[in-house]
Amino acid sequence: MKIAKKLAAVLLASLMIVSFGACGKKSGSVDNYIDIHINTEVTSLDPQEATDGTSFGVQSQLIEGLTGLDKDGNTEGLMAEGWNVSDDNLTWTFNIRKDAYWTNGDPVTAQDFVDAFQTLVDPVYNSEYAYMGYSIMQIKGSQDVFDGKADKSTLGVRAVDEKTFEVTLEYPCPFMLSLTCFNSFYPRNQKFIDSCGENYGTSPETFIGCGPFKLVEYEPSTETIVLDKNEKYYNADSVKLDGLRYHVIKDAQSAILAYENNELDYAVIDGSLVETYKDNPEFQVLYGSYLWYLSLNMGNEHTFKGSNKNLDYLKNLNLRKALMRAYDREAVANNVVKDGSIAADYVYPKGLASAPDGRDVREYVDAKTVYADCLYNKEEAYKLYEAAAAELGVTDFDFELVVEDNQQAQDVAAFIQGQFKDTFQGHVNVHLKVETKKARLADMNAGNFEIGLTRWGPDYADPMTYTDLWSSSNAQVYDDGTRSLGGGWDVVDPELSAEYDKKVKACKDGSLSIQDRWDTMMECEKILMENAIILPVYQKNDASLIKGNVKGIEFHAIGMPTVYRNAYIEK
Amino acid sequence: MKKYIAERLGTALVTILVIIFVLFAMMQLMPGSPFNDEKLSRELIEKLNEKYGLNQPIYVQFFKYVKNIAKFDFGISYVINKNISINLMLKTRVPTSMRIGLQAVSVGAVIGLLLGIIAALKHNTFWDNLTTVISVLGVSVPSYVFALLMLYFFAYRLGWFPLLYTKTEPFRSSLLPTFALSMFTIASIARFTRTEMLEVLDSDYMLLVESKGISGPALIFRHALRNALIPIVTVLGPLVVGLMTGSLVVEKIFSIPGMGALMTAAIQANDYNVTIAMTYIYSVMYIIIMLVVDLLYGVIDPRIRLAKEDSGE
Numbered sequence: 078m079k080i081a082k083k084l085a086a087v088l089l090a091s092l093m094i095v096s097f098g099a100c101g102k103k104s105g106s107v108d109n110y111i112d113i114h115i116n117t118e119v120t121s122l123d124p125q126e127a128t129d130g131t132s133f134g135v136q137s138q139l140i141e142g143l144t145g146l147d148k149d150g151n152t153e154g155l156m157a158e159g160w161n162v163s164d165d166n167l168t169w170t171f172n173i174r175k176d177a178y179w180t181n182g183d184p185v186t187a188q189d190f191v192d193a194f195q196t197l198v199d200p201v202y203n204s205e206y207a208y209m210g211y212s213i214m215q216i217k218g219s220q221d222v223f224d225g226k227a228d229k230s231t232l233g234v235r236a237v238d239e240k241t242f243e244v245t246l247e248y249p250c251p252f253m254l255s256l257t258c259f260n261s262f263y264p265r266n267q268k269f270i271d272s273c274g275e276n277y278g279t280s281p282e283t284f285i286g287c288g289p290f291k292l293v294e295y296e297p298s299t300e301t302i303v304l305d306k307n308e309k310y311y312n313a314d315s316v317k318l319d320g321l322r323y324h325v326i327k328d329a330q331s332a333i334l335a336y337e338n339n340e341l342d343y344a345v346i347d348g349s350l351v352e353t354y355k356d357n358p359e360f361q362v363l364y365g366s367y368l369w370y371l372s373l374n375m376g377n378e379h380t381f382k383g384s385n386k387n388l389d390y391l392k393n394l395n396l397r398k399a400l401m402r403a404y405d406r407e408a409v410a411n412n413v414v415k416d417g418s419i420a421a422d423y424v425y426p427k428g429l430a431s432a433p434d435g436r437d438v439r440e441y442v443d444a445k446t447v448y449a450d451c452l453y454n455k456e457e458a459y460k461l462y463e464a465a466a467a468e469l470g471v472t473d474f475d476f477e478l479v480v481e482d483n484q485q486a487q488d489v490a491a492f493i494q495g496q497f498k499d500t501f502q503g504h505v506n507v508h509l510k511v512e513t514k515k516a517r518l519a520d521m522n523a524g525n526f527e528i529g530l531t532r533w534g535p536d537y538a539d540p541m542t543y544t545d546l547w548s549s550s551n552a553q554v555y556d557d558g559t560r561s562l563g564g565g566w567d568v569v570d571p572e573l574s575a576e577y578d579k580k581v582k583a584c585k586d587g588s589l590s591i592q593d594r595w596d597t598m599m600e601c602e603k604i605l606m607e608n609a610i611i612l613p614v615y616q617k618n619d620a621s622l623i624k625g626n627v628k629g630i631e632f633h634a635i636g637m638p639t640v641y642r643n644a645y646i647e648k
Numbered sequence: 649m650k651k652y653i654a655e656r657l658g659t660a661l662v663t664i665l666v667i668i669f670v671l672f673a674m675m676q677l678m679p680g681s682p683f684n685d686e687k688l689s690r691e692l693i694e695k696l697n698e699k700y701g702l703n704q705p706i707y708v709q710f711f712k713y714v715k716n717i718a719k720f721d722f723g724i725s726y727v728i729n730k731n732i733s734i735n736l737m738l739k740t741r742v743p744t745s746m747r748i749g750l751q752a753v754s755v756g757a758v759i760g761l762l763l764g765i766i767a768a769l770k771h772n773t774f775w776d777n778l779t780t781v782i783s784v785l786g787v788s789v790p791s792y793v794f795a796l797l798m799l800y801f802f803a804y805r806l807g808w809f810p811l812l813y814t815k816t817e818p819f820r821s822s823l824l825p826t827f828a829l830s831m832f833t834i835a836s837i838a839r840f841t842r843t844e845m846l847e848v849l850d851s852d853y854m855l856l857v858e859s860k861g862i863s864g865p866a867l868i869f870r871h872a873l874r875n876a877l878i879p880i881v882t883v884l885g886p887l888v889v890g891l892m893t894g895s896l897v898v899e900k901i902f903s904i905p906g907m908g909a910l911m912t913a914a915i916q917a918n919d920y921n922v923t924i925a926m927t928y929i930y931s932v933m934y935i936i937i938m939l940v941v942d943l944l945y946g947v948i949d950p951r952i953r954l955a956k957e958d959s960g961e
Binding site for chain 2: 121123126127200203205207275278279296297298299300301324326328330331334335340513514516519
């Protein structure tokens with residue numbers, strides 16, 4: 078039939094028109110902007126509200142805190158040009174830069190910091206990071222303010238004059254200047270924020286900053302965020318870039334194609350692609366911060382009311398140590414995760430903090446020698462199992478391991494499952510319970526688990542960000558009023574846990590010298606490791622690709638966002 | 649007819665209410681809450697639940713929500729964009745997904761119809777076989793495979809299209825996702841059209857029409873295709889909604905800020921308000937499209953129109 082031929086011709090012609098019309102130039106980054114890949118959306122531009130690394134990263138290009146890190150990781154003044162601390166180490170006075178301005182021309186004042194610190198612990202505002210103020214920095218009166226027992230005006234912060242900001246603490250804080258780098262302590266231009274009402278932080282018009290870059294394109298959960306150089310920045314002359322562009326790309330394959338196509342200058346890559354790119358000169362591994370570990374529920378009587386034998390078994394030290402030595406952490410990092418992550422035979426991650434003598438924490442205490450009794454060793458693990466089996470009068474164990482539904486966590490859990498089976502010749506089995514992350518956290522918080530694969534990222538560059546997790550200040554309080562420490566280890570060994578608690582308290586109340594405090598925190602790690610209170614697995618690092626002509630990006634290991642203010646593109 | 653439409657609208661409204669209630673109940677059953685995070689202590693979680701009214705009984709929350717929805721206020725997001733109005737989040741996402749979806753449906757329907765007609769007219773020839781191959785491929789290969797293949801060849805290798813969706817070139821950068829999404833529609837429409845057309849072409853009344861001397865486009869479009877359209881429109885309806893509300897994977901691959909991407913994020917994050925808002929929009933769109941499909945039947949086939957008017961009066 079003639080008509081069919083005509084239709085076929087029309088079809089072909091329209092296809093051709095579409096594809097020719099689509100011909101165009103290949104785009105590439107030729108301008109003076111760095112194109113940055115992020116794999117999650119920014120959840121909030123409000124520093125006192127945000128809780129995730131992506132948001133913190135973008136914020137820190139737009140707003141600066143009192144202090145920051147230089148390229149070597151040392152603290153330097155940003156909004157503060159100088160500071161001093163009283164003899165009792167309780168009162169800190171910061172002098173705000175005379176030439177620091179907000180993007181609308183307002184000067185940055187001491188009051189902006191007073192507003193920020195008050196907002197952080199204000200129970201009405203209810204910041205999820207309020208504990209940074211009342212539990213970590215321990216600002217004077219912060220606990221009462223947060224509990225609603227005192228007005229926020231009673232908080233130990235004040236503007237001595239327009240450019241002098243004073244903070245008073247409950248206890249001396251040896252890592253104060255590292256804390257003031259953190260986003261939760263960034264200044265707030267409250268007058269501007271109030272004028273925006275509920276639209277604050279939702280568009281370039283309703284956002285205000287004081288950092289090296291200013292916001293020019295943004296909307297909530299957008300895929301592209303554009304920042305331009307901020308001419309009002311006090312050190313604008315040193316900023317060589319015209320700006321930054323963030324691109325939210327969730328699919329790893331698409332991101333790598335965009336990088337190869339010069340649409341990105343900096344791409345984060347995941348484990349499946351590391352093998353392909355690890356010999357590429359643009360490949361870099363950045364020390365990440367998260368420690369992944371197995372949390373053991375050592376008898377939260379609260380949840381199982383003694384009906385779960387498994388929790389009683391986990392009270393047995395030999396069994397816990399057997400588990401600790403039964404899986405190959407090097408293999409987890411190098412063969413399973415494969416994204417530059419490293420085996421963790423320790424609690425405090427590499428790159429977390431430096432000892433008073435300047436060495437990294439993992440050089441100060443070499444885990445391979447100090448915790449030699451905790452390392453992977455099949456034979457030793459089996460001997461420990463035999464001892465435990467004799468003590469408990471049980472030969473076969475079957476635990477439930479709760480794990481969240483992301484691929485990496487499941488792969489790691491499945492690998493550990495296999496290693497347990499292999500090491501203990503089938504006598505110790507675990508079965509996996511896969512849940513969404515939210516559900517896993519809900520279950521683990523309620524004590525409703527046996528073994529859990531979980532993680533913790535540091536909030537500040539000090540081992541205390543980990544040490545504190547297993548102290549009484551972090552005790553879990555359940556519905557029926559019972560309390561329990563991490564995994565319930567205070568039930569297992571009340572004496573040891575009390576001793577640990579005493580050490581932590583001493584580290585926090587300023588009674589120890591800097592060296593003694595540091596060594597005490599190292600003793601705490603030793604207690605955790607030797608008693609197998611937690612079973613570390615790996616330290617999550619990030620693999621990324623960065624174009625060779627992009628220079629001067631400053632990466633900071635732990636909890637600190639990447640700094641672009643000194644970055645430039647080589648012509 | 650008016651009464652018929654009014655009845656359908658009434659049913660739609662009740663359906664939506666039921667959907668919202670079921671959603672509310674399911675949210676309560678879902679493990680975890682929006683505020684589960686390693687960093688949050690129990691007392692903080694309680695304070696947050698209080699702040700957002702999540703500690704109130706479910707029926708109180710439900711009626712409050714329905715009241716707000718009537719005012720087109722979906723509330724705020726708890727997790728994805730902390731404390732930011734969902735209306736603001738949807739402002740650009742809904743139009744983006746709908747536009748790309750409509751493009752995909754249009755391309756899919758037109759190409760699918762043409763392929764189907766050609767196959768039927770050229771029954772048991774090369775063209776027919778080609779259409780069958782395309783249909784089988786289109787139905788069985790997931791859209792993200794097409795998406796990745798197109799991304800690799802047309803955007804990366806040949807450089808004809810941008811790799812990722814950009815707001816600066818909203819049309820050009822939406823072409824690849826459009827084609828990736830339309831493959832399934834092309835395939836299913838082509839298959840249905842072919843079958844229906846073959847049946848119609850074989851019927852006695854087509855013989856009568858032909859013997860009356862009508863031929864060419866008039867024969868095909870006015871007589872054959874019109875009779876074949878009813879089942880095709882039925883299939884197309886749900887496809888339209890599916891495509892307009894955004895495809896999860898294709899949106900992810902092309903980095904399109906659409907509804908599909910937001911929906912997955914919301915479910916994973918237990919962001920209750922966002923999940924309910926998205927499902928609500930989805931349901932409303934579905935109900936509207938089904939209503940349109942019903943009305944279209946009447947336009948296409950006078951017999952249905954007359955029957956409905958009879959029962960409606």
